[in-house]
Amino acid sequence: MAELNNTPTLAVCMIVKNEERVLERCLNGLDGIYDELCIVDTGSTDRTVEIVQRYTDKVQVFHQCNDEQGNIIDFSAARNRALEMTQADWVLQIDADEVICQGKEHIRTHITREDTDRIAMIIRNGRADNDVLSGRLFRRSNAQGYKSAIHEYLEFDGRADLDNRLMIENLPDKKGKETGSERNIRLCIKQLEVKSDDSRTWYYLGSEYLLKQDFSQAAECLKNAKLYDNYKQGKYHVRYYLAVSLFHCHDWRGAVDAANEAIDIDDRYAESYCLLGDVFFTLGILDKAEIAYQQALSCTPPKDALLGTKPWAYQAHPASQLEKITELSDA
Incomplete structure (x- = not known):
């Protein structure tokens, strides 16, 4: 965990469910960059919460985003709950089956910038021709909340920049789960x-x-x-x-x-x-x-x-x- 002796601060916000096979890989890759780790669990039945508690005490179980069968039906509700858990200056959004595979060393530098409020980075899903850009690193005070139940997006008011040195890679393990x-x-x-x-x-x-x-x-x-x-x-x-x-x-x-x-x-x-x-x-x-x-x-x-x-x-x-x-x- 980053030392708390300087500002601005950075929170990593995540939502998780039954991610015991991949969660530690993600969290270990984040070591040294955040001041707070805020995690919302939407109903895990495996060891996910137990693993999370080794890394942070800021974990909440949240079921209001699910249907009666326990299937998630509103990703934005879960994202907003995680966002509400922090007062940090900046937020990095990442999922349990993702890893920062490139540019981790630049993240702390970006949050000290005064000329931008959001940094877009490359999100890789399998192959380079599936790459998209996403503003996963953002100033919390400019965030107006997530919208849309599926493929949720952050409503945001502020200046944005792109750093294609930063890349998050999706490495899913869906064994025993809905694809x-x-x-x-x-x-x-x-x-x-x-x-x-x-x-x-x-x-x-x-x-x-x-x-x-x-x-x-x-x-x-x-x-x-x-x-x-x-x-x-x-x-x-x-x-x-x-x-x-x-x-x-x-x-x-x-x-x-x-x-x-x-x-x-x-x-x-x-x-x-x-x-x-x-x-x-x-x-x-x-x-x-x-x-x-x-x-x-x-x-x-x-x-x-x-x-x-x-x-x-x-x-x-x-x-x-x-x-x-x-x-x-x-x-």
């Missing part, structure tokens, strides 16, 4: 029963079906996300992933239209150009495919891409496809 995908689909469907016009929830539900390679279901969800169009931060990604879903459904016209709409919203991303190139290449329209891949090569990953970028789209894939086009043209 993350099963849980996310269950909660998204439940949330849509209450608010059927929430584009953000339709987007995340579509993303889960994409991961399951249920492309027709993903397309229907993403069409709804586009229809209601009230997810401001996701306008580009809704259309890009709709294009991906339609591509796999062999709806070439729909895929082209969705990709072009994504480009109209933000033309900095290479992914939509690659998607256009893939459609035209598949259809044998090589001149249009070549133009699209060249446009992809001219892009660089946006630094503010909160919902992530696909590294392959910015060099490897378009370059490889252009080589294939050259070979076909020379044949």
Whole structure:
């Protein structure tokens, strides 16, 4: 634990449930950076609470975020309870199945800064092309609380900065537990029963079906996300992933239209150009495919891409496809 002889202070806030297999790995990786460790347990039946108590006395058992069967139905309620447990100047949010795998030494420096109130960092979920950015380190006084039962987000008023030297990696162990995908689909469907016009929830539900390679279901969800169009931060990604879903459904016209709409919203991303190139290449329209891949090569990953970028789209894939086009043209 960091010494309490200077300010500002940092609290690590976590919510946990049945994490005995991974919890110590996470907590040991946090050693030396925090002044307070605040943990909310949402109903563990294993040794999770016992393990937590070795590290901190700030642990609360909280069931109000669960349904009658004990399944969590409101992540924001649990996050807010953990946030309420601290008066520290800054907060780091992390989950039990995550580890700080890069940049730990920079965290204490960031909380002494006066020119920013929130630091976004890379969150890695398996592969680099699943990376997203998330403002997990933030000044507590600017936090207005978490919203949304699933894929919760922090309402925040303040200045933000990005440090891509910081990375948290998700290393789940779901043995004997509901998988993350099963849980996310269950909660998204439940949330849509209450608010059927929430584009953000339709987007995340579509993303889960994409991961399951249920492309027709993903397309229907993403069409709804586009229809209601009230997810401001996701306008580009809704259309890009709709294009991906339609591509796999062999709806070439729909895929082209969705990709072009994504480009109209933000033309900095290479992914939509690659998607256009893939459609035209598949259809044998090589001149249009070549133009699209060249446009992809001219892009660089946006630094503010909160919902992530696909590294392959910015060099490897378009370059490889252009080589294939050259070979076909020379044949």
